[in-house]
Amino acid sequence: xxERLKGFRDFYPEDMIVREHIFNxxxxxxxxxxxxxxxxxxxxxxxxxxxxxxxxxLSQTYSFIDRGKREITMIPEAxxxxxxxxxxxxxxxxxxxxYCIPKLWRYEEPQSGRTREHSQFNADIFGDASPxxxxxxxxxxxxxxxxxxxxxxxxxxxxxxxxxxxxxDSLGTKNITEGLNIIDRFRKESREKMIExxxxxxSSTDNAExxxxxxxxxxxxxxxxxxxxxxxxxxPFEQFSxxxxxxxxxxxxxxxxxxxxxxxxxRGLTYYTGIVFEGFDKEGKYRSIFGGGRYDKLSSIITGQExxxxxxxxxxxxxxxxxxxxxxxKAEAARNRYIIITIAEEAQKFSLKLAGNLRARGIEAAxxxxxxxxxxxxxxxxANWYTHAIIIGKKEMESGKVTVRNxxxxxxxxxxxxxxx
RNA sequence: GCCGGGUUGGGGUAGUGGGUAUCCUUGGGGACUGUGGAUCCCCGGACCCGGGUUCAAUUCCCGGACCCGGCCCCA
Numbered sequence: 001x002x003e004r005l006k007g008f009r010d011f012y013p014e015d016m017i018v019r020e021h022i023f024n025x026x027x028x029x030x031x032x033x034x035x036x037x038x039x040x041x042x043x044x045x046x047x048x049x050x051x052x053x054x055x056x057x058l059s060q061t062y063s064f065i066d067r068g069k070r071e072i073t074m075i076p077e078a079x080x081x082x083x084x085x086x087x088x089x090x091x092x093x094x095x096x097x098x099y100c101i102p103k104l105w106r107y108e109e110p111q112s113g114r115t116r117e118h119s120q121f122n123a124d125i126f127g128d129a130s131p132x133x134x135x136x137x138x139x140x141x142x143x144x145x146x147x148x149x150x151x152x153x154x155x156x157x158x159x160x161x162x163x164x165x166x167x168x169d170s171l172g173t174k175n176i177t178e179g180l181n182i183i184d185r186f187r188k189e190s191r192e193k194m195i196e197x198x199x200x201x202x203s204s205t206d207n208a209e210x211x212x213x214x215x216x217x218x219x220x221x222x223x224x225x226x227x228x229x230x231x232x233x234x235x236p237f238e239q240f241s242x243x244x245x246x247x248x249x250x251x252x253x254x255x256x257x258x259x260x261x262x263x264x265x266x267r268g269l270t271y272y273t274g275i276v277f278e279g280f281d282k283e284g285k286y287r288s289i290f291g292g293g294r295y296d297k298l299s300s301i302i303t304g305q306e307x308x309x310x311x312x313x314x315x316x317x318x319x320x321x322x323x324x325x326x327x328x329x330k331a332e333a334a335r336n337r338y339i340i341i342t343i344a345e346e347a348q349k350f351s352l353k354l355a356g357n358l359r360a361r362g363i364e365a366a367x368x369x370x371x372x373x374x375x376x377x378x379x380x381x382x383a384n385w386y387t388h389a390i391i392i393g394k395k396e397m398e399s400g401k402v403t404v405r406n407x408x409x410x411x412x413x414x415x416x417x418x419x420x421x
Numbered sequence: 422g423c424c425g426g427g428u429u430g431g432g433g434u435a436g437u438g439g440g441u442a443u444c445c446u447u448g449g450g451g452a453c454u455g456u457g458g459a460u461c462c463c464c465g466g467a468c469c470c471g472g473g474u475u476c477a478a479u480u481c482c483c484g485g486a487c488c489c490g491g492c493c494c495c496a
Contacts, residue, residue, distance in 0.1 A: 006487065049496095050491065059422095060494070104496075109422080120496085180478035268495060291496090313496070343455055378458045394453060405456075412456080
């Protein structure tokens with residue numbers, strides 16, 4: 001018996017019903033905001049990731065040398081490929097809004113909410129530096145979660161990289177990237193350890209404590225300015241906070257609530273240049289549901305041309321954790337699925353003909369071909385996700401009507417075949 | 422890469438240094454002439470892998486694989 005690879009998942013129909021439903025909500029939401037679908041290969045040249053992310057990330061990928069001695073990587077993230085597509089067709093009029101649901105791979109120890117292969121819903125806007133574009137990206141993430149029934153179960157934590165940089169600057173940071181990395185560990189380290197680390201990065205322990213107090217408080221997004229000014233009255237952050245406030249007010253106008261300003265959200269990646277955000281379940285039990293931000297400089301690394309960009313990624317694993325917990329890991333059959341069960345030899349031909357007619361009308365119709373008794377056929381039909389059984393025996397042959405049984409309620413009615421839909 | 426806990430038919434389990442390895446369920450076949458989504462009968466199917474200790478290992482020891490969780494990292 002050959003076993004499945006470590007960290008990979010099999011999906012049976014009962015899960016695929018739900019997964020298809022989820023992916024459909026993602027696509028539908030993306031379209032509502034005017035995004036167009038793209039797709040790209042699962043394999044890319046290793047260099048695509050080397051330039052952007054460095055050797056550390058590469059060590060956590062599935063990579064190999066192909067027969068032509070090329071270094072190949074199974075894509076671990078979506079953004080580089082997306083940017084590559086854009087760079088390969090430079091005359092596309094901007095802005096563009098693209099989405100994709102690729103499979104991604106990472107060679108790491110599996111743990112809760114993280115597998116070696118996962119699907120990730122990605123959406124990006126290129127060539128639009130406005131705060132409304134930021135809002136559209138965050139709004140799309142919210143729209144998707146709301147569409148899945150998670151409204152009220154999650155919060156979006158937002159922050160602005162440049163505001164944090166200004167603050168770090170004013171506190172005498174020795175190294176901004178290192179400072180951000182320390183802040184990023186806020187929810188993993190003790191206060192003492194945080195103060196110690198920040199003291200090493202900033203000009204004084206007083207400053208470290210002030211920053212620690214600042215990042216320890218999440219506030220409603222509309223109160224962000226107030227919060228920042230309270231702690232750092234003399235820092236000229238207005239230019240960036242105006243930007244962030246426009247994003248926030250757009251989200252409010254569209255009725256996406258549950259947005260909080262969280263100074264501890266900075267995200268690990270160095271390439272973010274503006275707003276950054278992460279979605280979490282409200283209880284904070286799981287890893288982030290989605291995350292993203294503005295990355296206006298990344299494109300120049302890959303295509304040699306600078307281009308405003310903002311985007312997010314939403315993995316399927318944490319989403320599944322949360323949906324299962326909220327009892328939302330289910331999907332109603334989008335359409336009726338019929339199985340035709342015959343209980344009289346002479347009904348066989350009629351049954352096949354009926355199946356053909358129904359299919360020609362766009363109705364999903366299968367026939368039961370194994371000649372079990374009715375009880376067993378009904379049981380098997382339910383186990384195979386049919387919504388209705390059409391029962392045909394002598395009685396039906398004589399009356400010219402068929403019996404349609406709803407397999408979930410057990411309700412039954414007689415009808416003309418034209419009444420089936 | 423590191424740390425902790427696990428692993429007995431497809432799923433859930435009982436048990437044991439020695440005999441044909443327990444029970445439920447699922448699956449397959451049959452009976453049953455139209456819905457009791459049943460019932461009855463029959464059948465198939467497991468000690469994760471390798472090494473060690475021992476007369477004898479599914480059981481004890483060591484290593485590995487995989488699963489669950491955590492660290493690192495986070496796309």
